[in-house]
Amino acid sequence: MSEKYKVIDSTVPTFITVTVVDWVDLFTRPVYCNILDESLNYCIKEKGLSVHAYVYMTSHVHLIATAFDGELQNVIRDFKKYTSKKLIEAIQEHPESRREWLLKKFSFEAKKSGRAKNYKLWKDGFHPVILDTLEKMEQRVNYIHYNPVQAEIVFHERDYVNSSYRNYEEENTVFCNVNVEPLWLLV
Template sequence: MDDSLNYYIPNKGLTVHAYVYMSSHIHLIISSQENELQDIIRDLKKYTSKEFIKAIKKLPESRREWLLAKFNYAAKRVKKGVSYKVWKDGYHPVILDTSKKIEQRINYIHYNPVVSELVYHERDWKNSSYAIYEEDNPEIPSVKAQPLW
């Protein structure tokens, strides 16, 4: 996913302000001056779906057959002519038009791994932009995120 987001930054005018990758979903705070966000999300889902399926087929994954069957079943349910469906349709945009809303949403997504009991503190979840918001943290997240303040 890092490579995909980092591709969209210069090529689609995407700015990533905050993110958290979870095992079953992703939280993003993004903006773009060049493209509609729904188009970026659509293209990102399409590309990452293909890459996920390629990786599952290629890597020695013990759950390979189960995963492919689940994604195939999901594709057949929506009848869109694809063999595998990885992502749910749509996305849930939230307009962040005040500094209070921005801060609340950033805190919410960074705290998600704690709520899920995967880590004790946000800084412990490596698949996150938390480090760019934490003062005096030398770690740089792998996605080139731009803080909102």
């Protein structure tokens, strides 16, 4: 693996993309997004993760994060492992019109890769990009928040529920479901 895809310093804000295998549109139901919220908040509270911005798109998650108490790659590894298990359980337990197809797809990916026992939900890696300047940070925060508008899901960033945009709006009293620490507080 090349150096440009490794986390060199976990205390520097890092842009991360975690993608569902074959870009499957999984995060279309609140139950699945709630699992992501719960897991990120656990990592914040118990693993020293700081989430500075995020968005859950239908097939992937973008984060800007740091980890002061550990290695960022280890926290992301644990996040992916836990959420994979919980998301598969949710697919099996909750009403889901695509249940059979999703489980077959994730089972096929596990067999194909040989790296997972029963199901493989996430693509390998998370493509970290170090944000070592204010310009890079601002560009990626804007990219994350504008992603749902670009995808034509909403007309304005504030209308997308699964994003940290509201934490960046001045005088907004409605915050997102993840305990976000806006980047501007670090600068």
